[in-house]
Amino acid sequence: MPTPEANQVTIREPDDWHLHLRDDDMMALIANYSARQFARAIIMPNLVPPVTTIAAAEAYRDRILDVLPTGHRFTPLMTAYLTDEIGPDEVETGHTRGVFTACKLYPAGATTNSAFGVTDVRNIYPVLERMQKTGMPLLIHGEVASSDIDIFDREAVFLETVLAPLLGDFPELKVVLEHITTADSVQFIQAAGPSVAATITPHHLRIDRNALFEGGLRPHAYCLPVAKRTHHRAALREAATSGNPKFFLGTDSAPHPRHDKESACGCAGIFCAPVALESYALTFDEENALDRLEGFASEFGPNFYGLPLNEGSITLRREALTVPKIVTGNDLSVVPFHAGETLAWCAMERSQG
Ligand code: DOR
Ligand code: ZN
Numbered sequence: 004m005p006t007p008e009a010n011q012v013t014i015r016e017p018d019d020w021h022l023h024l025r026d027d028d029m030m031a032l033i034a035n036y037s038a039r040q041f042a043r044a045i046i047m048p049n050l051v052p053p054v055t056t057i058a059a060a061e062a063y064r065d066r067i068l069d070v071l072p073t074g075h076r077f078t079p080l081m082t083a084y085l086t087d088e089i090g091p092d093e094v095e096t097g098h099t100r101g102v103f104t105a106c107k108l109y110p111a112g113a114t115t116n117s118a119f120g121v122t123d124v125r126n127i128y129p130v131l132e133r134m135q136k137t138g139m140p141l142l143i144h145g146e147v148a149s150s151d152i153d154i155f156d157r158e159a160v161f162l163e164t165v166l167a168p169l170l171g172d173f174p175e176l177k178v179v180l181e182h183i184t185t186a187d188s189v190q191f192i193q194a195a196g197p198s199v200a201a202t203i204t205p206h207h208l209r210i211d212r213n214a215l216f217e218g219g220l221r222p223h224a225y226c227l228p229v230a231k232r233t234h235h236r237a238a239l240r241e242a243a244t245s246g247n248p249k250f251f252l253g254t255d256s257a258p259h260p261r262h263d264k265e266s267a268c269g270c271a272g273i274f275c276a277p278v279a280l281e282s283y284a285l286t287f288d289e290e291n292a293l294d295r296l297e298g299f300a301s302e303f304g305p306n307f308y309g310l311p312l313n314e315g316s317i318t319l320r321r322e323a324l325t326v327p328k329i330v331t332g333n334d335l336s337v338v339p340f341h342a343g344e345t346l347a348w349c350a351m352e353r354s355q356g
Pocket of ligand 1: 023049114115144225226227228257258271272273
């Protein structure tokens with residue numbers, strides 16, 4: 004239960020239901036930012052090459068655990084990257100063996116490292132059938148990849164042309180529409196059955212598309228799906244703070260080296276892990292909904308996934324937090340979300356249950 008004191012809030016330990024931890028030097032640099040705030044995280048499989056087999060997911064999980072400091076309390080929950088070729092047996096065996104918590108659907112060409120993604124959802128119908136039977140969640144990057152469709156419309160078009168028919172064919176399939184960015188998606192999720200939910204990032208609760216062009220081109224505000232108009236952000240804020248269990252926390256923290264962001268063809272992705280919980284707290288506070296942070300951050304996700312709630316807790320204080328302008332190490336520099344800003348909330352003090 005949150006402590007209802009004005010200057011601090013204590014919630015059950017949260018989980019991150021959508022996270023990019025990368026690999027090698029980048030992972031070694033950034034993994035602990037998530038491990039110090041979150042008890043578990045759903046790890047995205049869009050490595051190069053992508054994580055498409057049980058063996059690859061086990062090896063990746065071992066590499067993640069290897070870079071975490073001793074005494075960490077963080078469980079990576081692995082996902083399978085769906086391709087046109089992946090077989091239902093690999094997916095189901097991975098799930099029953101406790102390796103794959105879920106599968107990720109990237110429409111081919113929709114985003115970073117999605118080249119091996121699914122070219123037509125009908126190609127994975129046998130896999131979806133098996134997932135529906137076993138109760139394994141399907142996590143979706145919900146954008147059409149077609150360059151004929153305006154980039155700001157790609158999520159809304161996906162709902163209509165891909166997701167609605169898919170849910171018609173698989174009414175019992177557990178689906179998480181990831182990192183939603185539009186009022187259309189909020190309405191879609193509200194209207195869908197109980198097996199359909201969505202995650203919302205800290206940055207989509209704060210920035211709208213103007214942030215991309217504020218006084219010049221702002222590559223660190225660029226992610227996919229791209230931030231939309233202000234009224235969409237307002238709908239997301241309302242959904243996240245509404246207490247509706249269909250909406251829960253997923254940071255989509257997606258670090259790229261600074262030079263790959265500040266480039267003639269800058270990568271999509273916002274590195275929000277260093278300030279994820281603090282940024283959510285700021286938004287919930289602004290919406291007078293701090294009492295609803297715990298449900299969003301720590302309860303609705305595990306309940307949807309059918310996993311136990313965490314036993315520990317974490318306390319956030321209303322205390323100035325200056326966000327570094329840059330995170331460096333291992334010959335890498337990464338610019339975090341809220342870089343150089345001073346936030347009003349400061350997370351910490353995590354205690355074991
Ligand atoms: O902005 C994004 N970055 N969106 C995605 O879907 C992928 C991610 C990444 O991996 O960099
Ligand atoms: Zn992502």
